[in-house]
Amino acid sequence: MNFYDEIQKYNWEEVSEQIYTQSSADVKIALAKNRLELSDFQALISPAARPYLELMAQKSMQLTQKRFGKTIQFFIPLYLSNACTNTCVYCGFNHNNNFDRKILTKEEVIDEAKKISDLGFEHILLVTGEDNHRCGVSYIGEMMQVVKKYFSLVSIEVQPLKTEEYKELSKHGLNTVYVYQETYNETNYKKYHPTGRKSNYRYRLETPERLGEAGVHKIGLGCLLGLEDWRVDSFFTALHLQFLEKTYWKTKYSISFPRLRPHAGKYEPDHTTSQKDLLQLICAYRLFNEQVEISLTTRESPAFRDNMLKLGVTTFSAGSKTNPGGYAGGESLEQFSVNDDRSPQEIADMIKRNGYEVVWKDWDSFMQL
Amino acid sequence: MQNLALGDKIFKSRLFIGTGKFSSNDLMEQAVREAGSELVTVALKRVDITDKGDDMLKHLTIPGVNLLPNTSGVRTAKEAVFAAQLAREALETDWLKLEIHPDPKYLLPDGEETLAAVKQLVKLGFKVLPYVQADPVLCKKLEEAGTAAVMPLGSPIGSNNGLRTLDFLKIIIEQSNVPVVVDAGIGAPSDAARAMEIGADAVLVNTAIAVSPDPVQMARAFRLAVEAGRLAFEAKLAGKSVEALASSPLTSFLDELE
Numbered sequence: 001m002n003f004y005d006e007i008q009k010y011n012w013e014e015v016s017e018q019i020y021t022q023s024s025a026d027v028k029i030a031l032a033k034n035r036l037e038l039s040d041f042q043a044l045i046s047p048a049a050r051p052y053l054e055l056m057a058q059k060s061m062q063l064t065q066k067r068f069g070k071t072i073q074f075f076i077p078l079y080l081s082n083a084c085t086n087t088c089v090y091c092g093f094n095h096n097n098n099f100d101r102k103i104l105t106k107e108e109v110i111d112e113a114k115k116i117s118d119l120g121f122e123h124i125l126l127v128t129g130e131d132n133h134r135c136g137v138s139y140i141g142e143m144m145q146v147v148k149k150y151f152s153l154v155s156i157e158v159q160p161l162k163t164e165e166y167k168e169l170s171k172h173g174l175n176t177v178y179v180y181q182e183t184y185n186e187t188n189y190k191k192y193h194p195t196g197r198k199s200n201y202r203y204r205l206e207t208p209e210r211l212g213e214a215g216v217h218k219i220g221l222g223c224l225l226g227l228e229d230w231r232v233d234s235f236f237t238a239l240h241l242q243f244l245e246k247t248y249w250k251t252k253y254s255i256s257f258p259r260l261r262p263h264a265g266k267y268e269p270d271h272t273t274s275q276k277d278l279l280q281l282i283c284a285y286r287l288f289n290e291q292v293e294i295s296l297t298t299r300e301s302p303a304f305r306d307n308m309l310k311l312g313v314t315t316f317s318a319g320s321k322t323n324p325g326g327y328a329g330g331e332s333l334e335q336f337s338v339n340d341d342r343s344p345q346e347i348a349d350m351i352k353r354n355g356y357e358v359v360w361k362d363w364d365s366f367m368q369l
Numbered sequence: 370m371q372n373l374a375l376g377d378k379i380f381k382s383r384l385f386i387g388t389g390k391f392s393s394n395d396l397m398e399q400a401v402r403e404a405g406s407e408l409v410t411v412a413l414k415r416v417d418i419t420d421k422g423d424d425m426l427k428h429l430t431i432p433g434v435n436l437l438p439n440t441s442g443v444r445t446a447k448e449a450v451f452a453a454q455l456a457r458e459a460l461e462t463d464w465l466k467l468e469i470h471p472d473p474k475y476l477l478p479d480g481e482e483t484l485a486a487v488k489q490l491v492k493l494g495f496k497v498l499p500y501v502q503a504d505p506v507l508c509k510k511l512e513e514a515g516t517a518a519v520m521p522l523g524s525p526i527g528s529n530n531g532l533r534t535l536d537f538l539k540i541i542i543e544q545s546n547v548p549v550v551v552d553a554g555i556g557a558p559s560d561a562a563r564a565m566e567i568g569a570d571a572v573l574v575n576t577a578i579a580v581s582p583d584p585v586q587m588a589r590a591f592r593l594a595v596e597a598g599r600l601a602f603e604a605k606l607a608g609k610s611v612e613a614l615a616s617s618p619l620t621s622f623l624d625e626l627e
Contacts, residue, residue, distance in 0.1 A: 065580045067527055069390020152417075218473075245474060250444060252473035291474045355392045363414050366455050367442045 003209060003243050004202055007236065012185055015042075016232045022046035031055060036288045041238050044284035045231045053280055060283040060312040063290050072351050073315045073359045074344065075123035075155070075295075078112050079324040080104050080143055082333050084129025086196030088182075090224065092263035092335045093129040095196065099264070102324045102332040103134055109146050115327040117150040119319060119344050122361035124151040125178070127322075127335075130159035130197060137165045141172050148173045153363035157220075159197065160207040166214035173365050178220030179207045180258070183227045184236030192227055208240070212248030217368065219244065219253055220295075225278070226260035226269030234281055238288060254293035254315065257281055261299050261336040275304050279311065286312035298338040305340055306350055316351075319344040370599050373570055375548050376464065376496040376517040378435065382407045383565065384595040385437070385550065387575025389415065391584065394428040400578055401434060404588035410437040410466045410573065413452055418459035426460075437498065439466035441476075446486035453490055465490065466520070467499040476526045480507045484514065491515035500552055503534035508541045508549075519545060520573065522553035523564065527576045529556025532563055542568045558587075558594030565598025566606065 022043040030040035031052060043049060044056065083101040084093040104112065116124065124147055128135045140158055148154050155176035156169070166177065181204060183189055189201045198204065208219050221241055223233040234257065241253055257278060260269045282294055295315035296308055305316065319342075321327055323334035340347070348358045373380040386406045391397035401409055409429055417423045418438075429436060438456040443449045446469065453465050467490065469483050470476045483499050484507065490497045496517040501507055503521040511519055521541055524530035531554060532538060542549050548570035555561050561572045574591055581587035 065390075066529065066576060069576070069579055070392035071390060152414075250471045250473070352393070357391060357393050359415070361415060361417065362412075363442065364418075364452075366452055367414055367440075367448060369445075369448050369451055 001247075002206065003240060004205055006243055007184065007205070007239065010236070010239070012187070012232060015235055016229065018042055019046050019231050019235065022048045024048050024051070027052055030287070031059070038235070038238060038242065041284060041288040042235060044287055045234060045281060049280060049284070053276070053283070056283040056287065057279065057311050060286040061310050063286055064310070064312050064314065067290055068314045070310075070356045071359045072309055072313070072356055073123065073293075073362055074121060074318055074348070075125055075153075075315060076116055076119070076121045076317055076344070077125045077127050077157070077320050077322065078109070078116060078147065079127045079322060079326065079335070080109065080140075081128040081131065081135045082324055082335065083131040083134050084196075085132075086130050086198040087194050088198060089192050089194070089265070089267040090227070090260055090263065090269070092265060092333060094265055097264050097333075099333045102330075103131075103139075104143075104324050106142070106146055108325055108328070108330075109143050111328045112325065113147045113150040120348075120360055121344070122151055123153040123155070123363070125155040125157055125176075125317075127156075128158045132159065132197075137161055137169070141169055144169065144172045144174060148365060152361050152365060155218075155220075160204055161210070163210040163213045166211055166216055170214060170216060170368075173368070174216065175363060175368065176218035176220060176254070177211050177216050178222075178254075178256070179204070179211070180220070180222040180224060180256070181205060181237070181240070182224045183233055184223065184240070185228045185233070188228060208244055209247070212244060212251050215250070217252060218293075219248075219251055220256060221253060222256040222258065224260060225257050225273040226271055229271055230257075230273045230277055230281060234285075238285070241289065241292065252293070254295060255285065256295045256297065258297065258299050261339065263336040264333060275300075278304075279308065282308065282312045298340040299336070300339055302340045302342055305347075306354070309351060309354060309356060316347065318342070318347040370596060371603060373548065375570070380407050380571070381405075382592070382595075383571040383599055384561070384592055385410065385571055385573040386578065386588070387573060388412075388425065388429065389575055390579035392579075394424055396584055397425075397579070398428040398431065400584040400588040401429070401431060403585045403592070404578070405592050407433055408435050408437050410439045410575075412441045413438050413456050414442045418456060435464065436460060436462055437464050437466050438462065439468050439500075441468045441470075443469055444471040444479075444482075445469065446482040446489065449482070449486045450489050450493075453495060454493070457495070463494055464496045464517075465498065467497050478502060478522070480504060483507075484510055487511055487514045487516055498550065503537035503541060505537060505540040505544060508545060512545060512547050516547060518548040518550050518570070520550045520552040523551050523560065524554030526553040528554050529577055530554050531556050531560040535563075535567070538564070538569070539567055558590045561591055562594040562598035562601075565595055566601050568602055571595075 026043040030043040081103040157178040297317040524533040551564040552573040
């Protein structure tokens, strides 16, 4: 059984109908349960759950503290390249956007790594666009070798790769791979990803299964909020998570719900997602799955992040630059503009003032052979 | 209260503390002190073992408190043995809490890999305290392989669900020739007291203290509960009497037959 077959059992419109017809009684049943099913999750993300946000937030905080303690983990992205052969309509790196592409050299990556390490980070996320000729798997592997001297955990967010390639990168110390489906709506997927390898919905959808096969420690899932109705897309993310947890039970999972941010290009989202929506979504997820990691990045505003830090979130990025060479002060096109531009130390101080501890390090390269 | 002999050490306190999930290292240190604990476990993945100035390790450098590094995060015996050797070198202790959980969701221990790792680690001279299911047969095998103690779980780690494995814990305690430390799931001081009353040699507590709104006071509550439970065990609980229920005695016919 693969997830592509599984998802065929569901119809987008029917799922939408199910969510929008949930009642207040359904929400109350879901809130009273300790072990939630997908139908309960539908109730919690439905409009009927709106009057219960305070209760959901209280429960979410309690469950998150039980599992993760009073802590927030930190990570930071390091953009290796903004070269890309895809034409995703919502992304600054869109191949059709005319700008000078930047691919960091080994020396430039070392520069970035040192700057980031000086800020105290131990968890690094390497990011690229998709350009298999100029920054394919051998480039990524080489850069991973370079940065692993400076950090205890190395993650990537790059183009989908083959199982064998993930296995190869794991030998170089790869721990986590983030691969967001963007949207689970197969019909409209093509509209947002018209050309390039990313236009292949199924290949992207099956990436987490290849990661599971390859034995990668942690997989980050999610969808991009703004493309389609967040309620329906987040339901399919939950379905995906549940499928993967049962199949690849040795893998850890993390989810993230990036909201579209201003970027180079003209695309404006059809479906807006408010902060209230995002709060509802995060709390609903925590009630549905007590163990999944949930990250909230610098795409969100300082005020929102400060208030959300106890309500279900486990992981923050901080001090992020979304352009290659950004930490060493280089000028190049960014993927999107960040919303929380405070320094990592400022954010760490805020977390401390809220009675939480920042976890800079929660892994070590010697833990995985 | 009797002292606890474990490995090559003698402990006055029978309350071991886990150090994750605290809202600050300061608070963690205060809780450890208030608990009177002499053995604290620390996840190798959380600390920089090569850095003497590591903040967490600094806060755990308390006179009379021994460090028990744990391998949380490893998925196989091979990874555990490798991590253990690095830890011993860097932290200068051959004590090890062995945790092998290939399942990152419920963090349930892998008995097969744990037994394989114990066999190697014992040969390498480690004092191993393995975290395991409340599986009496596995605990006997671990004892035969030379562990310093066994650490069966009360319920899933972090669940605060108490002693859901009570029947199996009783069998383990009855059969064991090494100390039995009930680990994981202890959610309230009453759970800790219960574990001690049934004869556990010690308990290990983390979440219930760390996540309490007042971890320091909760640490004290656990200290008192562990002492109370142990004292009760040593004093021996009075047997529970069963009152006769039947109004016509079932055995009175014997008199008539005489």
